Amino acid sequence: MDSLKDKLIIEGVSKQYKEKEVLKSVSFTVKDGEFLSILGPSGCGKTTLLRILIGLLPADTGTVVKDGVDITKAAPDKRGMGIVFQNYALFENMTAQQNVEYALKMKKSTKADAKEKAARMLETVGLSDRAKSLPKNLSGGQQQRVAIARTLALQPDIILLDEPMSALDVATRLAMRSELKKLQASFGTTMIYVTHDQEEAFALSDRIMIMDKGEISQLDTPENICRNPANDYVRTFVLDNLRAKIDSLSKYAPGLK
Amino acid sequence: MMKQRSTSKTVIQVCLALFFIAVVIAPIITMFTRINSESIRSLTSSPNFVPAIFNSVTTALTATVISMVLAILASFSLCRTSMRGKGIFSMLFVLPMLVPSISHAYGLKALIGVNGSGMLAFMLGSNVSIYGFRGIVAGSVMYSFPVAFLMIQSILQYEDGMPYKAAAVLGIPPLRRFTGITLPYMKKTLISMFFAVFTMIMTDYGVPAALKNENFGDTLSTIMFSDATQLKLGNAGVIGIMLLVPAVVAFAVDMLVPELSQSGFVSEGVEAGKGKLPKIAAYIFCSILAIAILMPITAFIIQVFAKSYPRDMSFSLTHVQNTLKSGADRFLLNSLIYSVIAAVFGTLLAFICAYMTTRAKSRITKALHLMSITSVAIPGLVLGLSYIIFFKNTPIYGTIFIIGLANSIHFFASPYLMMYNTLGKVNPDLEAVGKTLGIKRIRIITDVIVPKVRFTMYEMVVYFFVNSMMTISAVSLLAPPAPQPLSLMISSAESQIDIGKAATVSLMILVINFIIKLIITFINRKKSKE
Numbered sequence: 001m002d003s004l005k006d007k008l009i010i011e012g013v014s015k016q017y018k019e020k021e022v023l024k025s026v027s028f029t030v031k032d033g034e035f036l037s038i039l040g041p042s043g044c045g046k047t048t049l050l051r052i053l054i055g056l057l058p059a060d061t062g063t064v065v066k067d068g069v070d071i072t073k074a075a076p077d078k079r080g081m082g083i084v085f086q087n088y089a090l091f092e093n094m095t096a097q098q099n100v101e102y103a104l105k106m107k108k109s110t111k112a113d114a115k116e117k118a119a120r121m122l123e124t125v126g127l128s129d130r131a132k133s134l135p136k137n138l139s140g141g142q143q144q145r146v147a148i149a150r151t152l153a154l155q156p157d158i159i160l161l162d163e164p165m166s167a168l169d170v171a172t173r174l175a176m177r178s179e180l181k182k183l184q185a186s187f188g189t190t191m192i193y194v195t196h197d198q199e200e201a202f203a204l205s206d207r208i209m210i211m212d213k214g215e216i217s218q219l220d221t222p223e224n225i226c227r228n229p230a231n232d233y234v235r236t237f238v239l240d241n242l243r244a245k246i247d248s249l250s251k252y253a254p255g256l257k
Numbered sequence: 258m259m260k261q262r263s264t265s266k267t268v269i270q271v272c273l274a275l276f277f278i279a280v281v282i283a284p285i286i287t288m289f290t291r292i293n294s295e296s297i298r299s300l301t302s303s304p305n306f307v308p309a310i311f312n313s314v315t316t317a318l319t320a321t322v323i324s325m326v327l328a329i330l331a332s333f334s335l336c337r338t339s340m341r342g343k344g345i346f347s348m349l350f351v352l353p354m355l356v357p358s359i360s361h362a363y364g365l366k367a368l369i370g371v372n373g374s375g376m377l378a379f380m381l382g383s384n385v386s387i388y389g390f391r392g393i394v395a396g397s398v399m400y401s402f403p404v405a406f407l408m409i410q411s412i413l414q415y416e417d418g419m420p421y422k423a424a425a426v427l428g429i430p431p432l433r434r435f436t437g438i439t440l441p442y443m444k445k446t447l448i449s450m451f452f453a454v455f456t457m458i459m460t461d462y463g464v465p466a467a468l469k470n471e472n473f474g475d476t477l478s479t480i481m482f483s484d485a486t487q488l489k490l491g492n493a494g495v496i497g498i499m500l501l502v503p504a505v506v507a508f509a510v511d512m513l514v515p516e517l518s519q520s521g522f523v524s525e526g527v528e529a530g531k532g533k534l535p536k537i538a539a540y541i542f543c544s545i546l547a548i549a550i551l552m553p554i555t556a557f558i559i560q561v562f563a564k565s566y567p568r569d570m571s572f573s574l575t576h577v578q579n580t581l582k583s584g585a586d587r588f589l590l591n592s593l594i595y596s597v598i599a600a601v602f603g604t605l606l607a608f609i610c611a612y613m614t615t616r617a618k619s620r621i622t623k624a625l626h627l628m629s630i631t632s633v634a635i636p637g638l639v640l641g642l643s644y645i646i647f648f649k650n651t652p653i654y655g656t657i658f659i660i661g662l663a664n665s666i667h668f669f670a671s672p673y674l675m676m677y678n679t680l681g682k683v684n685p686d687l688e689a690v691g692k693t694l695g696i697k698r699i700r701i702i703t704d705v706i707v708p709k710v711r712f713t714m715y716e717m718v719v720y721f722f723v724n725s726m727m728t729i730s731a732v733s734l735l736a737p738p739a740p741q742p743l744s745l746m747i748s749s750a751e752s753q754i755d756i757g758k759a760a761t762v763s764l765m766i767l768v769i770n771f772i773i774k775l776i777i778t779f780i781n782r783k784k785s786k787e
Binding site: 083 | 686692693696700704705708709
């Protein structure tokens with residue numbers, strides 16, 4: 001991973017709401033093309049951090065540098081980043097195709113271009129046959145794919161995902177995991193994935209950033225985190241929880257071990 | 258870039274707040290400044306003042322209690338028994354809402370009549386009088402019942418059925434279920450409803466104006482109206498403040514009584530009782546009630562087409578012709594213009610305000626929300642009086658715009674709250690998605706949010722339209738000099754010929770509002786299919 005160049009450099013980012021310090025001078029670097037998970041319980045500041053990265057929230061202090069350019073104050077749509085929200089936030093009155101097209105049309109692409117590109121995106125996420133469906137007629141997994149296609153259509157080189165699996169059932173989650181990895185491989189996009197699910201973070205990520213109360217507890221590969229947990233928090237929140245899961249599984253299905 | 262956007266948001270909100278200060282707060286304050294010790298003295302020394310307070314409070318209190326009891330019985334009949342004809346009854350029960358309060362008073366007159374000359378009295382040969390306390394209470398119940406009914410019905414419909422199932426399994430007897438589950442659930446609504454209905458009746462002047470007599474004397478609202486029209490603005494202002502009191506109390510109670518925490522998730526509604534006896538009792542009760550509250554309306558419809566009601570009931574169009582001759586067509590046009598102005602301007606304003614207070618929060622959002630719902634606490638007569646004083650020397654005084662504005666403000670709170678609740682439930686991240694995809698906020702609003710909330714918008718349009726069609730409170734003080742709306746033809750009815758006209762006009766308003774309601778019901782049926 002060290003051979004890759006730095007894609008995003010976050011330096012001393014803080015955020016305070018009234019009395020509460022949500023982010024305490026957070027600094028880290030995201031490598032080009034990597035899959036980085038931000039893992040932590042609710043209230044640890046991970047969603048706030050994500051919103052600062054995309055530009056939906058201003059940071060109190062600190063800088064965000066992408067490809068050597070300071071984008072701390074750039075508008076969200078001028079950062080070359082996309083975001084997939086937890087609840088997808090699809091445009092409910094538009095079909096899957098129109099959801100993907102809509103932003104393209106705003107960007108001065110011709111109608112035909114936008115249409116063709118949107119169709120291609122839906123094909124990539126395997127939804128060509130549902131192009132004319134309204135979101136309410138799609139399953140949770142399909143809705144999420146539309147949201148991803150909508151984001152991919154603008155060709156961002158970084159995609160942020162805010163707990164995108166939390167509304168899906170277990171089987172769909174597992175399927176979407178491998179789809180996400182496939183998409184990342186074919187587009188070469190850097191992905192920053194926010195989750196509170198340890199298992200998900202370990203299954204998907206090149207590196208995991210573990211957060212606690214607005215600070216980074218540890219940022220490393222899954223393997224190194226297992227081997228050398230940085231502190232008690234990482235040990236209990238991440239490793240003990242994972243171990244408990246494995247133990248309970250092996251208790252009932254000894255063959256799995 | 259980001260900074261600029263949030264500035265324009267704040268600018269819009271400050272403008273809206275200034276607008277409300279200009280059209281609500283400043284006029285009311287100006288009205289206060291007209292009051293001096295002289296006006297207080299002359300009002301309190303007048304012999305009919307103290308009886309008027311007594312009359313207002315006793316009639317309002319009695320009518321409120323009757324309305325609420327009837328509304329509770331009616332909504333329990335519809336929601337908690339398996340009686341037949343629920344759809345028809347819920348439609349019939351709200352029909353009285355479509356005509357002005359004063360029409361019910363004239364309906365009662367037609368029914369019982371001046372010293373027993375009405376249809377019912379004619380048939381029964383009795384000698385009951387509808388004037389005074391009894392008549393005013395009856396008339397007030399007629400038009401306030403639907404409001405009370407809708408308030409209870411809407412919460413009974415959405416009550417969660419699970420606690421009842423659990424209680425049944427635990428063997429808790431029905432009476433304890435009622436006191437332990439139903440009453441606490443309804444408490445907040447019952448309290449708000451009491452104050453809302455009481456305020457509505459106390460500040461209404463249509464019914465007492467039509468049904469007061471010398472024995473009974475005046476009510477606060479009728480004194481205020483006559484003082485205002487005689488330009489004793491200070492005196493009227495004092496009563497204006499007195500009429501604000503119950504409304505402000507109602508408003509404060511509504512804000513202070515905590516909403517019963519509800520999961521918001523209703524897995525299944527409460528099951529209707531299967532008992533045969535309650536079913537029959539409910540059916541009989543609803544039938545009698547529907548006939549009773551619709552009799553005045555029926556009486557004035559008959560009156561419209563009877564040659565010389567009630568003695569010569571042969572069909573005739575004389576009243577309709579008379580009404581048209583006295584300019585009803587012109588007044589109808591005025592009313593339609595007022596209603597359209599309020600429907601378009603009011604809905605637009607309410608949408609923008611609700612959007613700002615739900616989805617574009619800033620430091621003044623809370624103040625803006627409060628201002629948006631303040632209008633509910635201002636009785637129409639008070640608003641009208643404050644507008645006379647405040648806008649007297651402005652170019653809009655005496656034009657269609659002042660009434661359009663008065664109606665938009667007078668009826669603002671309910672449609673605003675409808676949109677506030679709807680927008681609060683729309684996905685909160687849509688604007689954020691727009692920002693990250695480079696779609697302007699205004700496009701997200703017009704292309705995504707408006708289509709999503711359009712059914713609520715239709716409801717708002719109808720609310721503004723229907724209420725503007727039938728209001729006689731604020732407009733009665735503003736027109737003339739402003740062009741006269743149709744509804745005011747009713748309140749100027751004195752002689753027998755005039756009463757024929759009043760009936761005809763009431764029927765015209767009823768028909769128009771009924772058509773509008775039918776259209777919205779039809780459109781909303783489409784929504785439930787969606």
